[in-house]
Amino acid sequence: MIIDLTDTTSSEIASALLKARRNAGSPAMGMVGTIVVVVDEASHHDAMKAANEAGREHPSRVLVAILRPGRGASGLDAEVRVGEGIPGEAVLLRLHGDLAKVPESVVTPLLLPDSPVIVWWPGGGPRVPAEDPLGRLGRRRVTDAAATRRASVDYNARAEGYAPGDTDFAWTRLTPWRALMAAALDQYPTKVTGAEVTAARGNASADLMSAWLQSRLKVPVEQRNSRGPGVTAVRLFTPSGPIALTRPDGAVATFSVPGQPDRPVALKRRTTSELLSEELRRLDPDDVYAKTLACMVERDAMPADAKKVAETARKSTAAKVTAAGKKVVATKKAAPAKKAAAKKVAGGKKAAGKKAAKR
Numbered sequence: 001m002i003i004d005l006t007d008t009t010s011s012e013i014a015s016a017l018l019k020a021r022r023n024a025g026s027p028a029m030g031m032v033g034t035i036v037v038v039v040d041e042a043s044h045h046d047a048m049k050a051a052n053e054a055g056r057e058h059p060s061r062v063l064v065a066i067l068r069p070g071r072g073a074s075g076l077d078a079e080v081r082v083g084e085g086i087p088g089e090a091v092l093l094r095l096h097g098d099l100a101k102v103p104e105s106v107v108t109p110l111l112l113p114d115s116p117v118i119v120w121w122p123g124g125g126p127r128v129p130a131e132d133p134l135g136r137l138g139r140r141r142v143t144d145a146a147a148t149r150r151a152s153v154d155y156n157a158r159a160e161g162y163a164p165g166d167t168d169f170a171w172t173r174l175t176p177w178r179a180l181m182a183a184a185l186d187q188y189p190t191k192v193t194g195a196e197v198t199a200a201r202g203n204a205s206a207d208l209m210s211a212w213l214q215s216r217l218k219v220p221v222e223q224r225n226s227r228g229p230g231v232t233a234v235r236l237f238t239p240s241g242p243i244a245l246t247r248p249d250g251a252v253a254t255f256s257v258p259g260q261p262d263r264p265v266a267l268k269r270r271t272t273s274e275l276l277s278e279e280l281r282r283l284d285p286d287d288v289y290a291k292t293l294a295c296m297v298e299r300d301a302m303p304a305d306a307k308k309v310a311e312t313a314r315k316s317t318a319a320k321v322t323a324a325g326k327k328v329v330a331t332k333k334a335a336p337a338k339k340a341a342a343k344k345v346a347g348g349k350k351a352a353g354k355k356a357a358k359r
Helices: 010-023 044-054 097-101 104-110 155-160 175-187 204-217 272-281 287-301 309-358
Strands: 002-005 033-039 060-068 075-083 086-096 117-120 140-143 166-168 194-200 221-226 231-238 241-246 252-256 263-266
Touching: 002 010, 010 075, 010 086, 010 104, 033 044, 033 272, 044 060, 044 086, 044 272, 060 097, 060 104, 075 097, 086 097, 086 104, 117 272, 140 272, 155 287, 166 287, 175 204, 175 231, 175 241, 175 252, 194 204, 204 221, 204 231, 204 287
Parallel strands: 033 060, 033 117, 060 086, 117 140, 140 166, 194 221
Antiparallel strands: 002 075, 075 086, 194 231, 231 241, 241 252, 252 263
């Protein structure tokens, strides 16, 4: 059921939601939270679709706020959707004029009582999410650094203004990568001397991955550029050889550990709805993300030469592995000669024995 409201109020929208639920035959609310989506007119359709798909796992009330500040008259238009394949409820809000400067006054009366609020900015997000008028309403504040230009993402401000509940889809995309690299060191405990992250130029996830590795392993981490898509490889350099996770096609990765055969790993690039679903599963503060932001600030302050120390570790590991390979090859080549010499000595002893017997 779809109800269009023009020049309306939050009270009328709440009444329309109640009416729509009753007409749909479900007067009771079975939703677990409210998702507030702050988006522009051009991308609101995709954002609402992703939020509704995530709602299949977490039924929620989705409030999509399109802010249109300007010199025109203040006003509020809304579109209420209940049913129509939507697991929860969806309300499209268009705020005009001065009303767009105080969106919390419209959104607050529509929040579900006694339930968590997740605020999501698909188009990048504010400089400090916790200080945004709508961000203050959220228990979880989700931004997406990949949706904006790299130069406009101020990680120094995000680190300084970090508040429990802040997160970013650039960080969420790294969950399977971080899980696999942690599992590799659990299965193959060894000393890591350096690391390397390869990704498309300007990839925000690669920046966070490098900072996470450096903060956890206390080793230099170097970033390299590739054609993508996204992050294409992560390597940990060890005395025995590199532990590598490479994904050149964005779907299937190859997991390599020294002394073991390579293994294929399903590591496809996830959709926006899958990323949002992951954030809805866990609403407690992400302390690891906070520490990674702090480490990223430290990396930005490092001189360029210090960031390339990992190159030394990579070359050192490669040299050791090459030397070990040459030693094995030399041993294999020397083996036939040793066998021939041993046969010659044995043959000589046998001939001497026969001569002695004839005498």
